[in-house]
Amino acid sequence: xxDSDRVTAAVMIIGDEILSGRTQDTNLRDIARYLGTYGxxxxxxxxxxxxxxxxxATLNHLRDRYDYVITTGGIxxxxxxxxxxxxxxxxxxxxxxxxxxxxxxxARWQGELNAARRRMAxxxxxxxxxxxxxxxxxxxxxxxxxxxxxxxxxxxxxxxDVGPRMRPGKVVIARTVRVEGTGxxxxxxxxxxxxxxHPTLSLGSYPFFGDGIYGSNLVIRGRDLxxxxxxVDELVAALEGIGAxxxxxxxxxxxx
Amino acid sequence: xxDSDRVTAAVMIIGDEILSGRTQDTNLRDIARYLGTYGxxxxxxxxxxxxxxxxxATLNHLRDRYDYVITTGGIxxxxxxxxxxxxxxxxxxxxxxxxxxxxxxxARWQGELNAARRRMAxxxxxxxxxxxxxxxxxxxxxxxxxxxxxxxxxxxxxxxDVGPRMRPGKVVIARTVRVEGTGxxxxxxxxxxxxxxHPTLSLGSYPFFGDGIYGSNLVIRGRDLxxxxxxVDELVAALEGIGAxxxxxxxxxxxx
Numbered sequence: 349x350x351d352s353d354r355v356t357a358a359v360m361i362i363g364d365e366i367l368s369g370r371t372q373d374t375n376l377r378d379i380a381r382y383l384g385t386y387g388x389x390x391x392x393x394x395x396x397x398x399x400x401x402x403x404x405a406t407l408n409h410l411r412d413r414y415d416y417v418i419t420t421g422g423i424x425x426x427x428x429x430x431x432x433x434x435x436x437x438x439x440x441x442x443x444x445x446x447x448x449x450x451x452x453x454x455a456r457w458q459g460e461l462n463a464a465r466r467r468m469a470x471x472x473x474x475x476x477x478x479x480x481x482x483x484x485x486x487x488x489x490x491x492x493x494x495x496x497x498x499x500x501x502x503x504x505x506x507x508x509d510v511g512p513r514m515r516p517g518k519v520v521i522a523r524t525v526r527v528e529g530t531g532x533x534x535x536x537x538x539x540x541x542x543x544x545x546h547p548t549l550s551l552g553s554y555p556f557f558g559d560g561i562y563g564s565n566l567v568i569r570g571r572d573l574x575x576x577x578x579x580v581d582e583l584v585a586a587l588e589g590i591g592a593x594x595x596x597x598x599x600x601x602x603x604x
Numbered sequence: 605x606x607d608s609d610r611v612t613a614a615v616m617i618i619g620d621e622i623l624s625g626r627t628q629d630t631n632l633r634d635i636a637r638y639l640g641t642y643g644x645x646x647x648x649x650x651x652x653x654x655x656x657x658x659x660x661a662t663l664n665h666l667r668d669r670y671d672y673v674i675t676t677g678g679i680x681x682x683x684x685x686x687x688x689x690x691x692x693x694x695x696x697x698x699x700x701x702x703x704x705x706x707x708x709x710x711a712r713w714q715g716e717l718n719a720a721r722r723r724m725a726x727x728x729x730x731x732x733x734x735x736x737x738x739x740x741x742x743x744x745x746x747x748x749x750x751x752x753x754x755x756x757x758x759x760x761x762x763x764x765d766v767g768p769r770m771r772p773g774k775v776v777i778a779r780t781v782r783v784e785g786t787g788x789x790x791x792x793x794x795x796x797x798x799x800x801x802h803p804t805l806s807l808g809s810y811p812f813f814g815d816g817i818y819g820s821n822l823v824i825r826g827r828d829l830x831x832x833x834x835x836v837d838e839l840v841a842a843l844e845g846i847g848a849x850x851x852x853x854x855x856x857x858x859x860x
Contacts, residue, residue, distance in 0.1 A: 364806060364808055365808060365810055365823070366632070366633075366636075366649075367636060367645075367646045367647070367648070367649065368636055368640065368646070368776075368778075368825070369632075369633045369634070369635075369636030369637035369638075369639075369640060369646070370778075370810075370823065371633075371810070372630065372633045373629075373632070373633075374628065376622070376625075376629070376651070377622075377625045377627075377628045377629075378625070379625075380622075380623060380624055380625030381625035382625075383625075384624065384625060389623075390623045390624070390625070391623070391653065392623070392650070392651065392652060392653070392658075393622075393623065393650070393651040394648070394649070394650050394651075395632070395648065395649040395650075396648060397647065397648070398808075402648075424788050424809065424811060425788050425789045425792045426788050426791075426792045426795055426796070426809040427792065427795060427796035427799050427800075427807070428799075428807065428808050428809060457789070460789075460790070462789060462790075462792075462793070463793070464788070464789050464790075464792030464793055464796075465789040465792075467792075468789075483813060499811065499812075499813070501813070501814070520624075522624070522626075532680050532681050532682050532720075533681045533713070533716075533718060533720050533721040533724075534716070534718075534720075535682075536681045536682045536683065536718075536720030536721075536723075537718070537719070537720055539682055539683060540682070540683035540720075543683050543684075544683075550620060551683070551684065552620055552621055552654070552684050553680065553682040553684060554621055554626075554627070555680060555755065556755075557739060557755070557757070558757070567621070567626065569620075569624070
């Protein structure tokens with residue numbers, strides 16, 4: 349899928365809690381699937397610790413290399429929430445207290461709007477807000493970077509305000525052919541032949557085991573529906589040709 | 605936790621299926637927790653696509669920067685399994701068919717040991733095997749890099765042969781204090797004071813919401829048990845000092 353008009357994104361997950369194994373990240377998958385509906389390819393993801401230099405260097409690399417970068421985590425009120433500071437530093441700009449966020453917080457907190465909470469009103473100069481329909485202050489965007497919360501429920505809410513601001517790509521069509529009772533080793537050769545004859549498609553083989561069943565999900569992905577569907581037919585014929593036992597065309601899906 | 609004798613590792617997850625959102629990765633968390641039991645800090649993680657140049661460049665960066673690198677995925681028999689080729693290229697060595705794997709495969713497959721399956725017997729020159737107690741061929745290690753399967757059950761099995769080959773670090777002790785009914789904004793100030801007075805500890809605040817309860821899990825992590833436990837006492841006293849409603853010392857844990 350080496351389209352010249354491919355739109356790319358990277359995800360940067362910020363948080364010691366992911367690297368310590370305390371928390372199971374689910375944001376990456378949610379973002380990947382969401383971007384898929386806009387035809388945007390997630391090209392790379394990184395998990396970085398709560399260390400400013402690491403965040404700054406990684407962000408500057410990713411925003412230079414990809415069309416968009418989405419970050420998650422580190423935008424709360426506590427001392428370990430250093431994402432806004434790090435993003436401002438990466439862009440070489442200052443942070444300021446955004447009047448809309450301050451007004452929102454003053455209405456919510458009144459006399460309890462302390463210094464820690466005010467930290468969450470800070471946005472880099474030149475940035476814009478990302479709506480938070482769930483709870484608490486908004487995220488923000490600057491340049492090609494979108495800065496979202498780490499709490500999954502809030503992250504997903506914020507994401508709804510991200511896609512419409514991106515240049516959409518052509519959506520990837522994915523079809524899965526499930527082979528049961530025949531291992532990857534037996535189907536690798538016809539699969540490779542097919543992959544070589546369709547260089548603009550991506551063909552993946554994802555084996556499964558357990559519950560007395562084994563086999564592989566063969567996933568064909570591409571941006572040309574007719575080519576994808578024709579390749580599914582070719583694949584099924586090739587699998588039947590080598591005597592694969594159970595070949596199932598899984599219901600059509602889009603994206604992932 | 606800036607110990608001079610800190611032992612570090614990075615994880616490189618190889619696979620289009622993670623970046624497309626098709627598959628929810630769980631290997632990162634399992635590896636992080638496993639490394640924690642050996643006192644090894646997971647310092648960074650990356651998810652890269654099935655593209656040789658990306659894998660080679662990322663691996664060379666990570667193996668130069670950290671004590672160890674663990675990769676997952678891409679070691680099966682199909683055309684999209686390019687990890688062994690990429691690792692060999694990164695180290696500037698050739699692949700050869702390892703006699704022990706070939707013997708194992710010949711016993712298993714006999715006349716059906718085709719070219720695709722033989723691909724899984726390939727190991728970089730200078731590499732050594734990583735036992736696979738679950739199913740299929742082993743992983744391998746070369747230099748400071750460990751190359752494991754992507755299927756979680758198999759990955760976890762292989763991991764058991766990785767830790768004993770690593771130089772262990774001093775295990776991190778983690779203690780959690782759970783605050784309910786008081787938000788992060790109210791506790792940020794005493795938490796920051798505590799963090800500043802204990803620069804060798806890591807203090808994280810992880811808010812939670814939902815089911816009518818809100819609050820935060822405050823996690824204190826460090827390698828000196830006495831300091832960690834004394835800091836828990838200080839934290840509980842500080843939280844009670846600001847009138848936090850419900851402060852719970854969560855049962856002791858190690859690592860994550």
